[in-house]
Amino acid sequence: MKAKLDRRLVRNFDFVLLLTVIALQAVGSLTLYSATHSLEGFSDPFHFVRRQLFFAAVGFVLMMVIALIDYINFKNWAIYLYIFNLLLLGLILVVGEAEKGAMRRIQLGIFELQPSEIAKLIMIVVLARMLSEKEGKLPYFQDLLPVLAATALPMGLIFLQPDLGTSLVFLAVLLGMLYVAGARGRHLAALVGGGLATAPLFWFFLLKPYQKNRLLVFINPEMDPINEGFQLLQSMIGIGSGGLLGKGLLNSTQVRLGYLPEHYTDMIFSVFGEEMGYVGAVALLLLYFLLIYRILRISTRAKDQFGVLLCCGVAVMFTFQVLVNIGMTISIMPVTGIPLPFMSYGNNALLVNLAAIGLVLNVAMRRHKIQF
Amino acid sequence: MNKNIMRRVRLIFVLVIMIFILLAGRLAHLQVVKHDYYWYRAEQNRFTKITLPATRGEVYDARGKLLVSNRPGFVVSLMDMGEGYDDETISYLSDILKIDKEEIYEAIEGRRYMRYLPLPLKSDITMETISQISEHLWKLKGVNIEIRPIREYKRNKTAAHILGFLGQAPVDESTRELWAAEDYHYEEGELVGQEGIERSWEPALRGVDGEQRIEINSMGQPINFFERKEPVPGHNLHLTLDLDLQKAAEKALAAQVKNIVKKEGSKYAGRASAVVLDPGSGAILALANYPSYNPNRIGKEYEKLTLDPKRPLTNSAIQGTYPIGSTFKMVTGTAALETGAISDRDIFSCRGVLTTHGDTKACYRRAAHGGVNLYRGIAVSCNIYFYQVGLRAGIDAIAKYAREYGFGSPTGLEDLRGEAAGVVASREYKSSVTDGEPWYPAETMSAAIGQSYNSQTPLQVAHYVAMIANGGIHYRPYLVQKVVDNKGEVVQETKPEVLRRAKISAKTLGTMREAMRGVTRPGGTGYSVFHNFPVTTAGKTGSAEVAAMGRGLPSHSLYVGYAPYEKPQIVVAVIIEYGGSGYAAAAPVVAEIMKYYFTGQRKGVSDSEGETGSQAG
Numbered sequence: 001m002k003a004k005l006d007r008r009l010v011r012n013f014d015f016v017l018l019l020t021v022i023a024l025q026a027v028g029s030l031t032l033y034s035a036t037h038s039l040e041g042f043s044d045p046f047h048f049v050r051r052q053l054f055f056a057a058v059g060f061v062l063m064m065v066i067a068l069i070d071y072i073n074f075k076n077w078a079i080y081l082y083i084f085n086l087l088l089l090g091l092i093l094v095v096g097e098a099e100k101g102a103m104r105r106i107q108l109g110i111f112e113l114q115p116s117e118i119a120k121l122i123m124i125v126v127l128a129r130m131l132s133e134k135e136g137k138l139p140y141f142q143d144l145l146p147v148l149a150a151t152a153l154p155m156g157l158i159f160l161q162p163d164l165g166t167s168l169v170f171l172a173v174l175l176g177m178l179y180v181a182g183a184r185g186r187h188l189a190a191l192v193g194g195g196l197a198t199a200p201l202f203w204f205f206l207l208k209p210y211q212k213n214r215l216l217v218f219i220n221p222e223m224d225p226i227n228e229g230f231q232l233l234q235s236m237i238g239i240g241s242g243g244l245l246g247k248g249l250l251n252s253t254q255v256r257l258g259y260l261p262e263h264y265t266d267m268i269f270s271v272f273g274e275e276m277g278y279v280g281a282v283a284l285l286l287l288y289f290l291l292i293y294r295i296l297r298i299s300t301r302a303k304d305q306f307g308v309l310l311c312c313g314v315a316v317m318f319t320f321q322v323l324v325n326i327g328m329t330i331s332i333m334p335v336t337g338i339p340l341p342f343m344s345y346g347n348n349a350l351l352v353n354l355a356a357i358g359l360v361l362n363v364a365m366r367r368h369k370i371q372f
Numbered sequence: 373m374n375k376n377i378m379r380r381v382r383l384i385f386v387l388v389i390m391i392f393i394l395l396a397g398r399l400a401h402l403q404v405v406k407h408d409y410y411w412y413r414a415e416q417n418r419f420t421k422i423t424l425p426a427t428r429g430e431v432y433d434a435r436g437k438l439l440v441s442n443r444p445g446f447v448v449s450l451m452d453m454g455e456g457y458d459d460e461t462i463s464y465l466s467d468i469l470k471i472d473k474e475e476i477y478e479a480i481e482g483r484r485y486m487r488y489l490p491l492p493l494k495s496d497i498t499m500e501t502i503s504q505i506s507e508h509l510w511k512l513k514g515v516n517i518e519i520r521p522i523r524e525y526k527r528n529k530t531a532a533h534i535l536g537f538l539g540q541a542p543v544d545e546s547t548r549e550l551w552a553a554e555d556y557h558y559e560e561g562e563l564v565g566q567e568g569i570e571r572s573w574e575p576a577l578r579g580v581d582g583e584q585r586i587e588i589n590s591m592g593q594p595i596n597f598f599e600r601k602e603p604v605p606g607h608n609l610h611l612t613l614d615l616d617l618q619k620a621a622e623k624a625l626a627a628q629v630k631n632i633v634k635k636e637g638s639k640y641a642g643r644a645s646a647v648v649l650d651p652g653s654g655a656i657l658a659l660a661n662y663p664s665y666n667p668n669r670i671g672k673e674y675e676k677l678t679l680d681p682k683r684p685l686t687n688s689a690i691q692g693t694y695p696i697g698s699t700f701k702m703v704t705g706t707a708a709l710e711t712g713a714i715s716d717r718d719i720f721s722c723r724g725v726l727t728t729h730g731d732t733k734a735c736y737r738r739a740a741h742g743g744v745n746l747y748r749g750i751a752v753s754c755n756i757y758f759y760q761v762g763l764r765a766g767i768d769a770i771a772k773y774a775r776e777y778g779f780g781s782p783t784g785l786e787d788l789r790g791e792a793a794g795v796v797a798s799r800e801y802k803s804s805v806t807d808g809e810p811w812y813p814a815e816t817m818s819a820a821i822g823q824s825y826n827s828q829t830p831l832q833v834a835h836y837v838a839m840i841a842n843g844g845i846h847y848r849p850y851l852v853q854k855v856v857d858n859k860g861e862v863v864q865e866t867k868p869e870v871l872r873r874a875k876i877s878a879k880t881l882g883t884m885r886e887a888m889r890g891v892t893r894p895g896g897t898g899y900s901v902f903h904n905f906p907v908t909t910a911g912k913t914g915s916a917e918v919a920a921m922g923r924g925l926p927s928h929s930l931y932v933g934y935a936p937y938e939k940p941q942i943v944v945a946v947i948i949e950y951g952g953s954g955y956a957a958a959a960p961v962v963a964e965i966m967k968y969y970f971t972g973q974r975k976g977v978s979d980s981e982g983e984t985g986s987q988a989g
Contacts, residue, residue, distance in 0.1 A: 180380045237417065240402040240410020257589040259417055278403040282396055289392050296385050300378055308377055312384065323391050330398050 009068075014364040017294040021357050024287050024342040025056055027272075032345055034250045035264040035271045048264060048345055055347040059354030066358030070366060074359070075306050078129040082150070085122045088115035089157040114348035116158045116166040121352050121359075123154060124173060124313035131181035132306040138183045141190070147178065148191075164211055165336035169320055171195075176316030177309055218334035231267065234259040235329045239273035239281075246277030264345045266337055270329045288322050288341075298364040307363040314356045419598075420588050426579030427521060427858075429606030431535060431569060433615035434657070434853060438526050440535055440570075445522030446497040448505065449490035450480070451514045458513035465515065468504060469494045490516045525667040531618050533687040534611070534659055534788065534851060536568020537667035539674075551575050567685075569609060569851065572787050576855055576863075579606035605858040612655035612853045612866075617969055621646045621660040624964035625946070629662050632951050640926060640950035642682045645689040645830045648965060649943045651838035651934060653868035654847025656785075657942060658965070659689050659831075690791045693827040694947055697916030698753045698954065699930045700774075700822025702840060702884045704762050705746055707773040709880045713764040716746040716883050722756040729813045733759060736915065736953075746883065751890030753897050753913055753954075755821050762820025767811055770819055771798035776874045777836040778846055779828050784871050787851035794832055797825035823917060834945035837912070837932045840884045841940035844874035888912055889937050898931070901959040907970050909935035911962065913954030926950040929957035935966050942969055 029049055037045035044050075074081075092106060092115050105112040130147050131138075138144060151174050159167040179188060203212065217229040238254035247253070252274045254260045263271050273281045292315050299311030318341055325340040327333030339349045402410065431440035448469060450457070457480055466473040471493060479491060497505075502517060509515065523538050540561055543551075548558050554575035558564065564578070565571035582603030587596040625644045632641045648658035663684040665677050677685050686692065708714045724740035726733050733755065735741065741754045749757035762770060774780065780796035795801060797819035799811040805825075818824040828836075831849065839846060848869040855864040888910035892902035897913040911933025918925050929951030934943040944962045951957030 176384060180377060180384065182376060182380070234417075236402060237410050237413045239399070240406055241414035243403055243407040243411065253414060253418055257418060257587070257595065259590045273399070273403065278399055281399050281403065285392055285396055285399075289388070292388050293385070296381060296388070300381055305377065308381070312381060315384070315388070319388050319391060323395070326395050327398075330395075330402055332394070332398050 008368075009365045012365045012367055014294060014298060014361060017291070017298070017357065017361065017364070020287060020291045020294060021342065021354070024291065027284060027287070028268075028343040029053060029056070030249065031268055031272045031275075031343060032264055034252065034275060035255055035268055036345070037250065038256065039264075051347065052345055052350065055350050056354070059351045062351060063354040063358035063361070066355050067361040067365065069362070071307065071310065071359060071362040074125050074310075075129050075132075078126045081122045082126045082154075085115070085119050085154055086157070088113075089119060089154055091115075093157060093160060111347060114346075116161065116163050117346075117348035117352045119154050119158060120166065120169055120173070120317060121356050123151065123170060124177070124310060124317065124356070125359075126150060127174065127177045128306050128309035128313055131177060131309050132304065134181060135305065138178070138181060138187075141187050144178065144183060144187060144191075147174070159206075162208065162211075163337065164207075165324070165338040168324070168336060169317060169338065172320035173313050173316050176320075177313050180312045181305075181309060214335045218328075218331065231261050232328070232331055232335060234261075235267055235270040236331055238270045239330060242274040242277045242281075244278045246273075246275050246280055249275050251275055266325065266335075266339060266344060267329060268343050268345070269326050269340055272343070273329070285326075288318070292319050292322075295360050298360055298367070301367045302363045303367055307366075311360050311363055314360050317356065318353075417590070418587050419585055422584045422586060424582030424584055424601075424603045425521075426581050426603035427605040428523065429577040429579065429608045429858075431577075431609045431611065433611055433613050433618075435614065436610070437615045439531065439611070439613075439615065441524050441526055442521035443524040444519045445495060446499075446502050447492050447495040447518045447520050448497055448502075449492045449516045449518060450476070451490040451516065452480075461512045461515060464508065464512060465493060465505075468501060469497070490518070492518075495520060496522050523667075527615065527619075528666045528668060529664045530615070530622060531613060531660075532568075532664045532667050533661050533689070534568050534613060534618075535667060536565055536570035537670045538563050538570055539566040539670070540564075541566055547571075555580075567687075568788060569611070572789055573609060573852065577606045577609065580604040607863055608856045608858070609852050610854045610856065611851050612650070612657060613659070613851060614657050617648060617965070618658040618660060620968035621648060621658045621961075621965050622662070622664070624961045624968075625660055625662045625948075628948060628951070628957060628961050632948065632957060636926065636950075636952075638682075642949070643688065644946070644948040644951065644961075645692065646944065646946045646961065646965065647689050647830045647834040648969075649831075649834045649838050649849060649945075651841040651847075651940045651943050654835075654838070654849045655853070655868070656849055656851050657969075659687075659851075661686070661688050687788065687790070689830045690785060690788055691829065692947075693792050693794045693829055694928055694930075694949075695823055695826055695916040695918065696828050696833055696930055696947075697822045697914035697927065698755075699833055699837075699912045699914035699932050699945075700826060700828075701750060701753065701758050701820075702888070702912065703774045703777055703779070703822075703836075704758050704765065704770055704820040705750065705884060705887065706777075706876055706880055707769040708761045708765040709746075709883060710773060710876060711765055711769045713766075713769070714746070714761055716887075719743045719745050720749075720757045720760045722754050724756070726756045726759055728759070728763075729817070731814045731817075733817060747887045747890050750884075750887035750912065751893065751896040753891075758820045759817040762816050763813060765820075767797070767799060767816040767819055770816070771796050771801075773876070774826070776876055777839055779826075779832055779836065783831055783835045783846075784848040785831065785850065786848070791831065792829050794828040795825050797823075801825050822914065830945050830947050833930070833932050833947070834943050837888075837934055837945065838940075838943040839874055840881055840888070841910075841934045841943060843878060844876050844881055845870055846872040846874065885910055885937070888933070892933070897955045898933070898959050901955060901963050902933075905963065906967065907935045908937040909933050909966060910937045911959070913959060915953045918950070926952050930954050931958035931962045933959075933962050933966070935970065942966065 029052060032052055033049045036048040105114050127147065130150060134143065151170060155167050155170040175188060217232060234254060238252065238260055252271050254274055255263050255271055260267055260270055272284060295311050295315040299308045302308045302311060321338050321341055324333045324336060324338045328335045339346050341353045428442055430438060433439055450465065462473060462476050466476055476493065525535060540563055542560060543558050543564060551558055551574060556575040556578060565574045580603060583601045585598040586594045589595055625646050629642060629644045644662045646660045649656055663682050665684045709716060722735055722741040722744050724735050724738040735755045736753065741752050744754045744757040774796040779794055781793050782791040785791050802809060802811055802825060815824050819826060835849060848871050850866050853866055854862050857863050890896050891898040891911050892909050893899060898911050902909050911931060914930030915927040916930060917927050929948040931954050932945040934940045944965050946958040946961045948957045
């Protein structure tokens with residue numbers, strides 16, 4: 001019986017998705033090496049790559065573990081995960097009060113825990129559970145309210161950190177999952193409309209000056225080429241100067257001469273674009289596309305609505321992060337601190353992304369309702 | 373599975389496709405369409421050019437004495453040593469350099485990404501300040517003391533109007549084009565010659581700046597050094613100017629002007645010019661104006677100088693136009709002889725006063741000269757003789773010969789800019805300035821003695837007598853004898869250039885010389901000054917009435933002469949504004965200059981190098 005079950009799980013395992021993730025991870029590590037091998041203050045050229053690869057290895061194990069636990073269990077654990085999540089986010093705010101300024105991480109030995117990253121995945125699980133119980137029917141606006149309330153709480157805590165980027169990811173995932181779960185178009189439109197209506201409120205009361213500046217600079221990057229606009233302008237100069245074929249691996253002059261701040265975290269795509277050119281950039285986009293395509297494909301074959309929503313949530317998360325991250329490096333999105341999955345340096349994001357893939361693989365392996 | 377959900381997932385997939393097309397499209401725009409632009413911007417990020425300034429050429433006098441050179445000047449600059457700018461250092465510098473603190477902060481504010489390159493704060497600091505800073509250098513952060521060349525005018529005020537000075541004032545379009553033709557492409561704000569030789573010879577003097585291309589990082593720190601183009605030093609100029617003669621001329625002018633100011637006050641008097649020409653080549657041996665200025669201090673004194681009513685910045689020797697009075701009389705004489713209106717022996721009578729054409733005109737101080745021919749007319753400067761001769765010759769002939777002698781147009785000096793053309797009194801000129809009024813014979817009489825509309829520059833006066841002395845050759849006046857490159861090779865040497873020959877007979881010119889010789893002989897107006905002179909000289913006095921509302925204005929005092937009479941070597945013209953009669957004020961100055969030239973009293977003028985002394989600060 002057990003052997004039979006294993007064979008079925010193996011047969012349904014999505015190797016294409018796994019290979020795509022491995023490919024992205026490989027490209028990401030190479031680019032990370034290029035961006036950090038001659039970083040000032042680090043004598044070891046592999047300092048960042050080694051750490052990232054170590055956590056990638058941990059992440060792959062985590063992914064496989066999550067893939068092997070039947071995802072129905074996560075549905076049952078959702079409420080505990082949600083509470084755990086709120087505690088973590090609350091804790092960081094309390095600890096953060098002591099420190100001055102932004103506080104997003106908790107040091108745990110060599111690992112810096114970043115609760116807002118983990119919160120994204122937990123929220124997908126929680127939303128998938130809440131919405132799957134609606135059986136695809138959300139005829140009234142009131143039906144949305146519990147979901148909105150459940151999302152608003154962790155999202156608010158993250159916004160207070162302040163982490164505008166992750167809050168936005170929450171919003172995108174929420175809208176995407178509501179839509180798939182059957183929310184009415186006009187209700188979603190009302191949500192978006194309401195959000196836009198409160199935008200001035202945000203502008204005048206909630207956004208920090210540097211966040212406002214980033215938005216202004218997005219509208220006109222040459223406005224402030226020395227300060228806020230500098231990063232954006234230099235990113236575009238890097239990508240644009242890469243041309244069709246790029247300057248070659250390790251040959252980014254923008255990085256070497258220090259023109260690109262955050263070049264191994266949020267701005268890593270700029271390094272890739274400069275070194276690999278348009279051909280490389282499009283190839284990378286195709287890899288991301290393949291990743292998201294496989295996830296959506298799995299969602300359409302999932303055995304239950306929980307599985308569908310889980311996969312869609314993950315797909316929307318990746319899509320939104322790719323859009324906003326790459327978009328900001330080429331000035332079609334404002335600069336927000338959203339990392340590029342599998343490329344940007346960041347241990348939490350890496351673990352969470354691999355865990356998310358684990359969940360999707362999990363859904364894929366258990367796709368048939370009935371197995372004869 | 374719920375059909376509706378499938379439809380919604382599919383729609384999400386379509387949205388994903390659209391997002392990726394958007395990203396790929398935007399990337400195509402940046403990386404393919406605008407690649408050249410961003411490539412250029414990246415290169416701009418990478419490279420910067422450091423200008424390696426060429427050493428500016430030196431200027432020497434005719435006998436190799438250094439006139440203009442460069443000396444090391446100290447520049448204090450400030451840079452970030454990697455730990456930010458230090459407030460204490462900035463306070464100290466602001467204090468000792470006397471620069472506003474705000475100003476320093478403003479200057480470094482704009483250098484956020486270049487802060488590891490030194491920012492010059494103040495140049496040409498005194499030794500005293502430098503040693504003060506040096507003592508404190510141990511506690512100052514990021515302070516550099518560099519040495520940069522500063523233009524040095526070795527003789528201070530001497531020959532200032534010839535040498536000129538440097539400045540950052542903008543240059544007009546025509547000069548730019550002129551310089552561009554010599555391969556120097558001026559850019560706004562560059563330190564360039566503003567006046568004198570410094571201006572006219574800018575491209576030769578400045579040399580060609582070198583360049584060092586360096587790769588820099590975003591903080592302006594040099595990373596790599598690439599191709600280096602060495603600067604080519606500017607050429608040295610050797611002038612026709614004789615420093616000692618120039619000094620003698622300036623000294624004599626200054627002494628005489630001070631003399632006159634002492635006697636008559638400085639309401640009118642206080643300015644004078646002298647020109648010394650070689651009549652055999654057009655070479656300018658000296659060219660002096662009083663008052664003058666010190667080009668070493670021009671930066672501090674410029675504004676004050678521009679406001680000085682005695683206009684020390686104006687090179688009146690070539691730019692000032694004056695009625696030249698009786699020194700004009702050789703023109704009238706030439707016109708009368710050349711047109712055959714008179715012969716040199718024809719006698720006209722002078723009773724001190726002449727009433728004709730409804731006007732009564734008098735000789736200078738109403739002197740009655742009796743029977744006067746051309747020689748005596750020039751020697752005693754008889755106005756009444758020239759009124760009558762002028763009327764005989766007619767205004768048209770006078771104007772024609774005035775032009776033959778080079779009046780009414782620049783003499784052609786190219787080594788200094790801004791030479792004035794002056795005015796020749798004529799029917800046409802009067803008509804053009806009075807809306808067609810006719811010419812009256814009374815005006816011919818005025819014009820015949822150098823009044824009326826006549827106005828000439830001191831250089832033109834010297835040049836006109838040079839033509840009399842050299843037999844009617846119009847040489848182009850020049851100041852630069854040769855141009856020598858930094859290896860000592862002569863790049864360019866000036867040969868005397870004949871621009872034109874006057875259409876005046878040798879006989880008439882000879883008559884003029886003889887008549888001018890009479891001026892320094894017993895009975896001549898210059899005798900009192902030139903008797904017992906070491907060489908025979910010829911000349912002409914002039915006391916030009918200045919047209920003014922009120923009467924009682926002193927005349928301009930002029931004297932122009934050449935020597936030796938037998939074989940002219942120099943022509944000297946002097947004008948002393950409101951100096952009174954020619955023989956009293958200008959003639960002694962000419963005598964002084966000639967005496968200096970011929971008796972070689974050159975030891976009399978100090979000849980030590982480095983006269984500039986310690987004027988820095």
